[in-house]
Amino acid sequence: MKSIKDQTYYEILEVSPTATAKEILRAYEHAKETFHADSMAVYSLFSEEEVEEIQKAIEEAFRVLMDEALRRSYDQSHFQTVGGPPTEKSSEPPGGSKEKKTSLSFTGLSFNIEDGPYSGKTLRRVRERMGIELQTISKETKINIKILESIEEEVFEKLPTLVYLKGFLKSYARSLGLDPQKVIEEYIHSMEESKKE
Amino acid sequence: MWVFAKCKACLPQAGTKLVAYIRGIGVGQTQTSNRKMIWTIGGGKGGSGKSFITANIGICLAKLGDRVVLVDADLGGANLHTFLGISPPAFSLSDFIKKRVPHLREVLIPTAVPNLQLLTGAQDLLNAADSKNVQKKKLIRSIQSLDSHTILVDLGAGNSLSVLDFFLMSDGGILVVTPEPTSIENTYRFLKSAFYRRLRQSVSSSSVKDLIDSAMDRKNEMGIQNPHDLIKAVKRVDEGDAQRMIDETKIFHPNLILNQVRSKKDIEIGFSIRSACLKYFGIHLHYLGYVVYDQEVNNSIRRRRPLVLENPRSRAAQCVMEIASKLANSH
Numbered sequence: 182m183k184s185i186k187d188q189t190y191y192e193i194l195e196v197s198p199t200a201t202a203k204e205i206l207r208a209y210e211h212a213k214e215t216f217h218a219d220s221m222a223v224y225s226l227f228s229e230e231e232v233e234e235i236q237k238a239i240e241e242a243f244r245v246l247m248d249e250a251l252r253r254s255y256d257q258s259h260f261q262t263v264g265g266p267p268t269e270k271s272s273e274p275p276g277g278s279k280e281k282k283t284s285l286s287f288t289g290l291s292f293n294i295e296d297g298p299y300s301g302k303t304l305r306r307v308r309e310r311m312g313i314e315l316q317t318i319s320k321e322t323k324i325n326i327k328i329l330e331s332i333e334e335e336v337f338e339k340l341p342t343l344v345y346l347k348g349f350l351k352s353y354a355r356s357l358g359l360d361p362q363k364v365i366e367e368y369i370h371s372m373e374e375s376k377k378e
Numbered sequence: 379m380w381v382f383a384k385c386k387a388c389l390p391q392a393g394t395k396l397v398a399y400i401r402g403i404g405v406g407q408t409q410t411s412n413r414k415m416i417w418t419i420g421g422g423k424g425g426s427g428k429s430f431i432t433a434n435i436g437i438c439l440a441k442l443g444d445r446v447v448l449v450d451a452d453l454g455g456a457n458l459h460t461f462l463g464i465s466p467p468a469f470s471l472s473d474f475i476k477k478r479v480p481h482l483r484e485v486l487i488p489t490a491v492p493n494l495q496l497l498t499g500a501q502d503l504l505n506a507a508d509s510k511n512v513q514k515k516k517l518i519r520s521i522q523s524l525d526s527h528t529i530l531v532d533l534g535a536g537n538s539l540s541v542l543d544f545f546l547m548s549d550g551g552i553l554v555v556t557p558e559p560t561s562i563e564n565t566y567r568f569l570k571s572a573f574y575r576r577l578r579q580s581v582s583s584s585s586v587k588d589l590i591d592s593a594m595d596r597k598n599e600m601g602i603q604n605p606h607d608l609i610k611a612v613k614r615v616d617e618g619d620a621q622r623m624i625d626e627t628k629i630f631h632p633n634l635i636l637n638q639v640r641s642k643k644d645i646e647i648g649f650s651i652r653s654a655c656l657k658y659f660g661i662h663l664h665y666l667g668y669v670v671y672d673q674e675v676n677n678s679i680r681r682r683r684p685l686v687l688e689n690p691r692s693r694a695a696q697c698v699m700e701i702a703s704k705l706a707n708s709h
Contacts, residue, residue: 182605182606182609182624182627182660183606184606185657195653195656211650211653212653214646215650215653215654216653216654220502220650221557221558221559221562221647221650222647222650222651222654223654224562224563225563225566225567226566226654227654227657227658228603231603231604235657305608341568359602370580
């Protein structure tokens with residue numbers, strides 16, 4: 182058990198030391214939502230001062246971990262001191278039998294920022310909530326930004342044929358950490374409905 | 379509306395089989411293992427849906443082939459039988475406590491669901507609660523020794539020592555919370571009491587026990603504000619006990635069910651509670667699932683017919699089935 186002051190930036194944001202920028206962004210969103218002053222989840226458990234302290238720690242952790250150079254430097258200095266990065270395994274309790282009995286992961290829902298149905302607007306909202314620029318998606322997926330814009334703005338007449346569109350949607354969904362199959366099905370369904378109208 | 383679609387869409391395989399089984403369309407019984415599991419369902423606040431969830435999960439597990447006993451340990455407000463559509467039974471825990479029957483199994487009541495039995499609560503226990511510790515321990519031992527695969531214990535509201543000890547007797551305590559500040563506040567109070575009681579049971583030094591008792595009051599003179607402060611204070615008194623408390627923290631994994639959720643934001647509160655518990659207590663709370671707000675729940679309660687039997691296709695029933703399948707797979 183560690184106080185917030187003793188936690189690593191990774192522990193503060195509840196991410197693994199190998200977390201990607203996208204995972205850190207999501208964790209930051211979640212942490213901000215959890216520890217804002219009016220959050221029901223902190224009500225009655227933490228004092229105002231404790232919440233403020235956690236908020237500051239979250240901001241600082243996010244600032245450092247999202248900057249490649251700062252993160253590298255933090256990892257070097259911190260893990261040199263404590264003898265290596267913390268792992269998921271090391272935070273687990275010893276003697277797994279009791280743990281196994283009661284460890285029930287959440288079922289039926291992955292912590293997606295948005296669950297659909299996926300349309301262009303939904304995809305844009307997901308992306309914006311994650312703080313990711315369309316340019317970044319374009320760079321990562323090698324999809325022309327004009328096509329991505331058309332996907333988000335639902336300018337269906339400017340979209341490529343179905344076979345290519347499916348491929349683009351798949352890459353786009355993956356880059357946001359969404360279920361590609363679900364995105365493809367729902368986007369195309371919404372496109373077809375629109376065309377009918 | 380999305381939340382309901384999500385709830386259905388994400389039913390895992392086991393949940394789907396369970397739905398099929400309950401509807402009688404040909405999925406065979408799936409016997410898990412012979413290891414007994416005890417789940418205690420609590421959470422501090424009355425009206426959060428503990429009895430509804432206990433009764434309906436119990437039915438789902440029985441339908442899966444588990445031998446299930448439901449224990450109504452709501453001392454003073456026992457009405458689990460009503461959720462099962464049973465009239466107030468002639469036998470209750472009271473008959474066992476008052477030694478009118480020698481063994482707890484003799485007050486087990488069969489239900490209309492095969493494999494499912496009920497132990498109804500007793501008003502008498504309320505008065506006996508904290509004063510007759512020996513009696514309470516005997517009752518807990520007797521419940522634990524019942525011949526059954528799964529025992530679900532429905533606890534009453536409040537933080538009395540009896541409720542806490544029943545909660546802590548299980549392999550997995552389940553907290554049922556609704557996404558409202560009052561419910562969450564009571565649940566935290568309950569969790570804190572249960573957590574500190576468990577820590578207290580793990581230590582040997584009487585001065586450390588006193589320290590834990592004092593820490594329950596946030597205005598304590600030692601300035602102990604949270605479990606982290608407490609462990610620091612205990613370290614100064616007894617290093618061994620401090621280590622035992624840390625070890626206990628690592629293996630204390632209560633579960634959470636969010637009931638009556640109406641939106642995605644509500645569902646996310648479960649994840650936020652999990653994070654808050656990790657920061658405050660240092661414990662890993664498991665978010666087991668959620669049950670959507672559904673008028674069908676009220677309808678089924680009014681008809682005194684369990685939802686998963688009355689309307690298994692309803693959104694809330696599907697959520698319950700999903701949670702039950704998770705519990706079944708934990709054997």
